[in-house]
Amino acid sequence: MKPELLRYLRCPQSGQILVLETSDTITTPDLESSREIKEGWLVSEDGQHRYPIRNSIPRFVPESNYADNFGMQWNHFAKTQLDSHSGHPISAKRFWKATNWNSDEMKKCWVLDVGCGSGRFAEIALGTGAQVVALDYSSAVDACYANLKHYPNLHVVQGDIYALPFAPESFTFVYSLGVLQHTPDVSKAFAALPPLLAEEGQICVDYYEKSLKSQLLPKYWLRPLTKQMDKERLFSLVRNAVTVLLPISRTLGHIPLTGNLLKRLIPVANYEGILPLTETQLQEWALLDTFDWLSPIYDNPQTASTVRLWLEQAGLKDIEVLKAGHLVGRGRKF
Known part of the structure; x- marks a missing residue:
């Protein structure tokens, strides 16, 4: 974990600021340092909640969960869908077609990848120069970190979409591609994301279409x-x-x-x-x-009308719902 990530993290149970604890001491790291924190603990301000940092990744979830199949899958096929491995811009084409974002605008912005898997889309976002937080519920985070740790702008977090460990309004861009339909409650999963958008921040999600x-x-x-x-x-x-x-x-x-x-x-x-x-x-x-x-325990396709309703309920503007391979929904925060 890079020290600069700490300012964006919050206790998912209490919402409190987290304090870094390493070598049996509580420290406030130099947030501008590029030092990698490989092992330690993140502790809520009141000391009631503790979360480990293992192999450079903050971990906010149980070791075994409903996404175990994805952890197995992405650690087995760690590089299969990376454009740098396949030699073709397959993931890049899907990413840009779905998001319709401007790569120049993403540079140096904080971007959240929800359900990063082994990092196929995180690799594209990292290439823009953005600070990318790659989040997954499963052990796929280990494959993502192994694949992309050479990027100085990568931050990997293992966390739960229903209890996200981030401060509100932390990200200029949030995306989740090929993921939300595999959660137990898709509406609730989507609703967790817009509060993380900064003012004028943009969000893009996609789903299997229900038909x-x-x-x-x-x-x-x-x-x-x-x-x-x-x-x-x-x-x-x-x-x-x-x-x-x-x-x-x-x-x-x-x-x-x-x-x-x-x-x-x-x-x-x-x-x-x-x-x-x-x-x-x-x-x-x-x-x-x-x-x-x-293999997924959950597979919940959605209709265009439902996707639009969720975007509207989140109070977003510039809403678009379209077919771009999958059923895509995107919008911007007021």
């Missing part, structure tokens, strides 16, 4: 069973299934006129002709995203 077409996808037939399975066992099952199902899906996809429809009936992620991936990458992304379809 008759989406509800007919094979993953929703299988999820009542697969979400209850042991994650290691499910991963092994999916890995074996992908080797069989991906070639079938790809063959169906080549059928004139009906191919794109037919391949959707096969429960495997097939990005042939969609993403510029090598043969090896097609296999890896298929395994990653098929597991991602089937």
Whole structure:
């Protein structure tokens, strides 16, 4: 943890300022120092609540939680979706298409990435020169830190969206892409984010879209069973299934006129002709995203009208709800 992050952190239980404790002493670090705090404790002002810093990451959640599958997933596929690893601007295109933000305006601003995973979108935001706080509920924070720790403007936090450890109005930009539908209460999860925006701050979130077409996808037939399975066992099952199902899906996809429809009936992620991936990458992304379809405990798609309602209830202006790959909602704080 970098000392400058401390001014933005608050006790998620009491809202109090947190004091840094290291080597059995309580210290007030030089906030301009670039020194990395690798181990220690963050203690609420009244001393009632203590949170560990382990491996340079402040941790505000239990070690095991409903997002364990994501921790497993992103530590296994730590680099798969990083543009610096794939060699293609796949994550960058999705990030800029969803947010429609100006990279020059982000420079040196404090930006919050909610549900950072292994850091695919944090890498894009870091590239603008912004101070990026990458938050995740799961142990994916360890993969994110390992991938991106060479950026001096990275700050990684393990925290709960329902009890965020940040001071109000701390961030100029807040985004959460591909995450909120996997929380137990999506409305409450979104509602936690606008209070963190500074004046004129911008927010962007996206969701799976809820529609008759989406509800007919094979993953929703299988999820009542697969979400209850042991994650290691499910991963092994999916890995074996992908080797069989991906070639079938790809063959169906080549059928004139009906191919794109037919391949959707096969429960495997097939990005042939969609993403510029090598043969090896097609296999890896298929395994990653098929597991991602089937393993989450929660999967709650949303409608455009609901997304707009939440943005309006948050008192945001310049509201936009649109399809940009996923169902995107964005707005600005008055």
